[in-house]
Amino acid sequence: MSTLLFSLIIGYNTNEVKKHLIVDKVNDGIDCNSLFDGDLICEQYKSGYRFSIDAVLLAHFVTVKKDDRILDLGTGSGIILLILLYRYDKIIRNCAGIEVQDRLFSLAKNNILNNSYLEQCTILHGDMRKIQDLCRAGSFDSIVCNPPFYPEHTGRMSTNREEKTARHQVTGEIDDFLAAAAYAVKNRGNIFFIYPADLLGEFILAASRYKFEVKKLRFVYSYPGSQKGAQLVLVHCSKNGGKGVYISEPLYVYTEKNGLYTREVDEYYQKKGSLIT
Template sequence: MATPGRATNGTDETLDELRRYSLSLVQPRTGYRYSLDPLLLCAFVAERATGGSLIDLGTGCGIIPLLMTRHYGAASAVGVECQEAMAGLAERNCSLNGSQNHVRILREDILDLRRHFPVSSFDSVLSNPPFRNPGTGKTSPRAGRDIARHETTAGLSDFLSVAKYLVKPGGSIFFVYLPSRLQEFMAVAGELKLAVARLRMVHGTIGAEARIFLAELKKGRKCDLAVEPPLVIYKDDGSYSDEAEQILES
């Protein structure tokens, strides 16, 4: 997925290269590090964000706004991150990749975004939010990981509500989330009058249960749900599938 990181700033950080996307990313060596999910989400969005503005809710090291502006043609992006240390890394990554004129990092909780932006400010909203309810799943001793994985100040309904506020009528909201919470996701979207337009399941192997799903929602318009063919990451021999290789191989 990325060239193995070399140490920077002593041993606390690594510098990782995503050669396919011409990106260099500083990440914590032992804290929260990005997974496959943001790469898959950006590929799912792809040309739908070309030329437009977007905001990423929970940006981490800034990988989503950097990918979307540098590779997928978004005109501008805001990355929102509540963790001070991760927001600082995201700002550094913007500078490292020369993206200061296209990407802005905002150190803020998503629940406070209404005081920063008027309603309907962005063409697209993206999010790879915390998946798990508090007290569920495995916990990590590594700083920052549990906040990134578990809902803290904001839950699923908060993320979708804020996304609806921020996106323009007719615009798109893109999420990556857990299949075990798909029923909840659909119910909350319905309560908020967000129409789920596209849904794609992602499987590790062809015989495995889905590990995440990718969803596109629309604000201000009704639409039929298109369930796209599943994305399978690995072949039987452990190598990437042809489609996954196009997204993930460096």
């Protein structure tokens, strides 16, 4: 999801973003964003797709086990993989990201290189709808995905191709992402998605067509008491998994309307070994 779309759904506090995301100019077209007190850097184009806090939320929702192999469908700048590699370091055996857009593919490759994760991570250039050309069936333990939410030609569509592709289903519908996940993940493997809460029924129905059983849900709210209700939902499914769903406690992004990040979200940005006490 892009920064623009997240701001429309959840809200956007510029001061909080600036506090946690340091931006330095690389050249006229690229910014260098640093997270975790500069431990992690992520270059982004000034125009076009830019990641938002939803990528951070999803990365912290993912469960990682020792020697896991992880695939990110539609990796964009590679930010989710970067956060996972930063958090879990050598626990992850290897990971890969698939990106169809030329500029973002090059950007993701550079971000992996700049953070010295080349030995653990590969960025693949291609269309996840042709995933059989990109990887072997069942070759990953977990899939992560922050897909475009809305059908093409609905809502307010950006004139920027990258922004439009990030928000609308230009390069694939949710079934396409789930089909790719079903191909790439091993039996009993896991998938982790973030999706609009009001479209959860659509997601669960589509997931069931590919033998994914929902195992965990966590609803994301802008702030406690928001009259809008849950705006997003984090979803964990297992391929051919057993019945039973765990509903986690609500995740609030802000303490109040136009307020600061909650303690939990603030901790998501803390440098390793320096969590708030």
